[in-house]
Amino acid sequence: MPPGTNSNEPDEVHALSQAIAGLLTAQSSCAIHEQCDSSCPGRIGARRYRLMPDGTRRDEVDQRAQWAATNAGAKVSVRTEPLVIVAPVYGALSYCWGQPPDDIKFLCNNKVFYGRASLERALKRLRAGFKPGQREEYIWADAICINQKDLVEKDAQVRLMERIYSGAATVYVDLGDIEGQDIPVGNYNLRFSAFGGMGAQDELTESDQLGHPFHYMMAFQSLSQPWFTRTWIIQELALARTVKYMFRGNVFTQAHLDSILSKPAMVANPSYQQELMRSNITMRGYMNYQKLQSIKNHNGKMDSLQLIQLTRDFAVTNPEDKIFGLFALMSDADREAIGPYSRSIEQVYRRFAALQVRRGRTITMLDSAGLQRRSQQGVSLPSWVPDWTAQGKSPKVISTLRPVPYSASGAAQANVQLVSDITGTGGISVRCLMLDTIDTVAHVHTAPLTRTGQPDFLVFHDKFRAAFDELVRRGKSVYVNNEEAFARLLLMDDMYTGRNAIIYSSPIVDPAATYRAALVAWRDRRDEGNIGGKKMDTMQTYQMQARAAAVGRGFATTQTGYIGLVPNCAQVGDQVVVILGATVPYVVRKVQSGYLLVGDAFVHGLMYGEALERRDLPPTDVVLV
Known part of the structure; x- marks a missing residue:
């Protein structure tokens, strides 16, 4: 911007000037008539065209040549002052x-x-x-x-x-x-x-x-x-x-x-x-x-x-x-x-996604990607390329669910490369830790609505709880306190304490006890957190957070005994990985050409860098396609 220019003043050449530039070039090449129809002998040599923003001309016609061909010998005047266009x-x-x-x-x-x-x-x-x-x-x-x-x-x-x-x-x-x-x-x-x-x-x-x-x-x-x-x-x-x-x-x-x-x-x-x-x-x-x-x-x-x-x-x-x-x-x-x-949705979304990879924004972008966030029918998008029309209807993004982020990969730095070319036609290579394999998964794709217009949380809870109780019955749980582990899972470990608190919440100090109280209230069909702008008590805070975290996801157990909330399209045999540089785990699926990104996940006990402490998990490069 030139010195002394006021940034609040409109540009000297307004937007409308560009929008009608083509029209003006056609109308203003006569020294006498503003709306010359090209028949005036005073019209100077000019070309009629539409000026595009990149400087190219479209639909160009040599008006001078046309006029000269039909008016041989006529005297042509010349404009001596520059034409000023004011929008x-x-x-x-x-x-x-x-x-x-x-x-x-x-x-x-x-x-x-x-x-x-x-x-x-x-x-x-x-x-x-x-x-x-x-x-x-x-x-x-x-x-x-x-x-x-x-x-x-x-x-x-x-x-x-x-x-x-x-x-x-x-x-x-x-x-x-x-x-x-x-x-x-x-x-x-x-x-x-x-x-x-x-x-x-x-x-x-x-x-x-x-x-x-x-x-x-x-x-x-x-x-x-x-x-x-x-x-x-x-x-x-x-x-x-x-x-x-x-x-x-x-x-x-x-x-x-x-x-x-x-x-x-x-x-x-x-x-x-x-x-x-x-x-x-x-x-x-x-x-x-x-x-x-x-x-x-x-x-x-x-x-x-x-x-x-x-x-x-x-x-x-x-x-x-x-x-x-x-x-x-x-x-x-x-x-x-x-x-x-x-x-072409595929071209537009892929170019945008590849741009984010080149800018070093891959990890943040993957929060919006995966098979769980798809709405376009008949459109073939790579699993690492977000479908931006599906974001509002898909589950909450786990990495941003609470103010204080998780740290599943600790301080490890991301290592991401586009494969084949700058648009990633061969996918993207990411360095990760292959943590575990999904052993069982319980899904609730739909649930009836309560009187408050929210999905009935009991439908989710009862199916998830049955799968968890079976894991405990078989003695495969890795947790010391199973009841607390399940209670914290439904919250995605956000208990509204410290910097995770908000103005209307109450801290959840004893998650297991609060979970039991909230469950009783749900079964009695008592208030489910619609408190009209008032401060929530501990039980209402638990209900609100559990609905935000668990609804729309599946409940999974892993082969080594962990429990997690996973995408609603996760399957038995899918693998849980931590991509280096990411704050949360992801679920991926092996296919012939690489791995499909299924989506983000919460795995209780693996959200704070625990995987990096295991010597049996060397970093591995996988290609997301």
Whole structure:
């Protein structure tokens, strides 16, 4: 950046200038007419083309040659001053596309354009919510401004998103429709129908009763809107200089949302905490809101793997957009390594994964990989390459389940190599310790839901406990205190003590006794941890942690007598390994070409470097394919 430049000022050449550069080159080569149709004798020598971000020209036509061929001998004037292009001030629209078809007719620049109903409603709310002069004359909307069927153009525009949204004077967020929903206020319920128009701008922020229940309840209800779950909106919000939200007939600002949803506001207002705990959908929206603020406030470009893992729960329609929907927030080097926009999921995800290996991020990446985290049908991904569309529905990542990390490989350093080429077509070689082999495994792939909407933990527990009791009966357990070992396994050894404690938890000092009390409460169908923002007692803390750790996994015993929580697709004969540099063990499966990564695991008694103390376990290089 040149000295004396204000980083908060928009670029001299705005994003919109690039977006319409091709059009301007075609219109501005005449010294007399701004909209010259090429028939004017005053038109100077020029070529009509579309200028792409990489400097190449597309659809180029020699206008001078065409004119000369039909107007031989005509006098041609020459422009003596440089042409200066100044982009107009514009706003950008952020909204959820929704489902097809694209059958709504729009009139745009005197031409018919077809789009989705969600875009129509967003534009109508944008038009109704502001008086003349209150918003920019030009509005950028992706469905209109990008030819979605042209992958070359889409790739060019995806790479311009950083400039488009950071260059917009305002980003207008349309949170979508509300119909038939209620908000309790005192002894009354307010029922809302769908809004086609808008109320007064900044009605909420101008109120002299910001603490009124209607205001904060509406803010929390906005968190249940699909907008807070979509990947594309992340960069749109993070890059915005000014944001205005449209919801329930009102326009309100980022400052208003922050005054209710910020962490200090939550701590200071117990009523906010109770409202947040009313539904899992609201809680998910709130967690995503906090992630958005974290990304927006990040100093500089965020690590691409850190960025995608932080936003693992955000959804996309096209799987490749889990990567490209975050492009504007990645470094130029990472964008270059990932390559052009493509609809080949295998190519996009493999290039991204190979990039992480070359950057030295393999161990962190493997937490998101494995057969247990797969959702794409008919797509052949290597087991070490994460399927980024499956992250939100898969079990919790063990390495990040608690604030203080595990240390299964102690201080050992990772040794990872791409095999065959820089994209890992032959897999990746990792150095590891081959610990044990799975002897039995008990799975619960589905479980009925309780009244709280959570999977019935008793279904998991009873099957796991039966398998453990059989291990003890056969005298194969390696543990001195079997009851405590099982109790700690269900917690993944997180007892909320020391730095692992959180504000609403209570420490679990005696895991075996707390486990027995929690089991009685589960069987009596008593409260299962839905405590509405209040502090949890020890038993409730145990219930909450056990559901987070054990649900969605299988229970395994090993040939040497260990017990563990393993991926729900683990099989008898799979091997438990510790990859050097990793904090947790993994389950792998031998195949002809190498090993398949099944997924991460918790093995009680092997989480704190115990394997490195064994002299019978020399490091071995295996290839994950």
